[in-house]
Amino acid sequence: MLSLGAIGAVAVQSGLAQEDRKSDVPYVATPQVTVDEMLRLAEVGPGDFVVDLGSGDGRIVITAAKKFGARGFGVDIDWRLILLGEENARQAGVADRVKFLEQDLFQADLGQATVITTYLRPFYMLKLRSKLLALKPGTRIVSHDFDFGDWPPDRKTSVRKNVFLWVVPARVAGRWQARLPLPPIERLLEIELTQRYQEVSAHARLNGVPTQVWETKLVGDRLSFVVVDTTDRDDEATLYFDGRVAGDVIEGELARGVGAGRSVARWRAVRAAK
DSSP states (O other): OOOHHHHHHHHHHHHHHHHHHHHHSOOOOOOHHHHHHHHHHTTOOTTOEEEEESOTTSHHHHHHHHHHOOEEEEEESOHHHHHHHHHHHHHHTOTTTEEEEESOGGGOOOTTOSEEEEOOOHHHHHHHHHHHHTSOTTOEEEEESOOBTTBOOSEEEEESEEEEEEEOOOOOOEEEEEEEOOSSSOEEEEEEEEEETTEEEEEEEETTEEEOEEEEEEETTEEEEEEEEOSSGGGOEEEEEEEEEETTEEEEEEEESSGGGOEEEEEEEEEEEO
16 A cells, blocks of 8 residues: 555656656647648538647637537647637637547547647657557548658648648558459459558459559548459450448449440459458
8 A cells, every 4th residue: 555655756756747748748839820721631521520639729629610610629738728728619609519638648539530630749740650540541630840750641731831631541451352243244353452551552353364453542441443454355444443441341333434435333342361
């Protein structure tokens, strides 16, 4: 059993640790025009739940609620900034749609988030990266000034500051198989996907014949790519695949050809190996 002196020492050490974290991550207000650009780039809307990691005076989640109709919460380790954020939310008339939590941002529950905003030093950005990559595919993450190292942003703009947007990618690496319901015969597509963040490369076989894959693109849980159907050498056509990834299944729309010669079918692929 701890003595009162030992309990006091633990409390002091905990308090000092929090003060060290506060001094290591100083509060610097983000310019309002940059806040606006962050939320615009992330395409925030009324259906979004925004979580701001290191929320400071609360301006990001307050702006998300007031200008974009979203809901959300901010996380900060400094109780004084929590109180400031709450007061600013009341003054802005959005206290019913946002809240602020005094918490270590690495312990924050991000399960509700559709959009995450942050402004942290590079060390903390890299420390946070694996936690964010594990979120639901399609979650948007936006930051300014600092990025996630070798995880390239999906988009980048600059309004007073550099603003970066990432979309959490689905995990698509592996070997996939799909039977394509295209006349005059069903095709078997086997495609091998290699992934590094949202950057995907592909090799494929159509009815056992190697075929090149073009325009492979992964945005969140949406995967698209193009192959050429050479089943009938006298009637070659381009196959445009677009699908949504859900675990070990991809389902979506397949278009064969273009213009007046375009036909559309559903397609479904199953991951045969990772």
